Amino acid sequence: MKMGQSAVRHVTIVGGGTAGWMAAAVLARSLPPGRVTITVVESSAIGTVGVGEATIPPILRLNALLGVDEDELVRRTQATYKLGIEFRDWRAQGHTYFHPFGTLGADLNGVDFHHYWLRTRQGELADYSLPAQAAHAGRFARPADDPRNVLSRMAYALHFDATLYAALLRDIAVQHGAVHVDGRIVDVALRDDDGFVESLRLEDGRAIGGDLFIDCSGFRGLLIEQALSTGYEDWSHWLPMNRALAIGTRTHQAPRPFTRATAQDGGWIWRIPLQRRVGNGHVYCSDFISDEAAHDTLIGQLDGEALGEARPLRFVTGRRKQAWNRNVVALGLASGFIEPLESTSIHLVQQGVTTLLSLFPADRIDPVEVAQYNRLVRRDFETVRDFVILHYKQTHRRDTPFWRHVAAMEVPESLRDRMALFAANGRLMIEPGELFTQTSWAAVMLGQGLIPRGYDPQADLVPAPELEAQLGRMRGLIARGWTPCPRTSISSGTRAAWRFQPE
Known part of the structure; x- marks a missing residue:
């Protein structure tokens, strides 16, 4: 098949929401003015799916790329700050650990810090994380x-x-020339010669053309699957969760600066604090718990007045076999879905958009660039997949059929080898471009109870008295970092530490 028989001068995005408007904003702001026309086709009659509202640190880079003022974003989107994720009852019932952002400890002779902790077991691992200690104290400061x-x-x-974040992205995209078309797509026309998408027909009879189409139509994959039959790689044998319930509650206390994930008999419950409400949800596998029982479990654990009814969502964990097929690039739920356990859904959209930008056709669509895009997106999805599977596979729980099932299941070879390498001597080999760092892998592996038999022998180069003194100073410095704590507004841009105060 010959690719790209015409220059890419018109990009048409199917669907709005976070994925569609993020793509529009990034391309409209980053491509040379006048080079490409960007059209977003979105039906106001179709709602958007919002499983969670938590993000991870790379979102800050995207906001900077778009020129977003963070204080304005906090005000417009009712945002709060997040320093990591607290996991309750995952390793065992009654056990809690924290997956912090940032780094652990300080660099000592180029050896990953967790090896020194494994050598001494001095304090808790979280004692060496500034974000973890700030989160436990309910405080936050922007980096100095x-x-x-x-x-x-x-x-x-x-x-x-x-939803509010998508509206902010829409404003940026439109400001930089993106065109917003409100209409429902009823047909997709393909070119006879190469099977590329030629145009979209709307319910009112309008036809919307394009040279490159970005499919942000959600799980149905209107272009990538319904029109092009790309195929889907099902990962439910590793990640059996297939349903979720989401509901908001009224805020009745100052929001804590972290996401909470609490394991249940057949899944887990999330808690995401915003300024004026709390997002709650239950992710579960219908093979191990009924919809009614899952609903009752969620409602029974709410700690505030419910804002409406719980919204159901069904999904199959996995990814499209090709994220870029012919002249269609899939983003968001159209490209695949990995449950929201580590808050990676929005990041995978961001990664897909920025990767597309780095490979955006200089003229025609080139099959070499398409293949490279697909390789990079596959890598991103698979590394996130493995990290999420780790939380289930590495558990000491055997108290319900669900936990016995995930503990016994086979896992991808890539994860199996990584776990075995860590179990031997705590080694973590992170490939270039991987999302999760040594801190993340070490925090979750150790938190879930994967304790290595040894550690890197280079950690023995520091004499024991000197090492113990250095570790003590680290813990003390981090603990003292929150002693002065002036109260400030939640929308303030100050760099001083502050306690959360709901507006």
């Missing part, structure tokens, strides 16, 4: 510019209302 300041080691992300 001075590397001598302990606050320079702060790392964070955001919780926000995804």
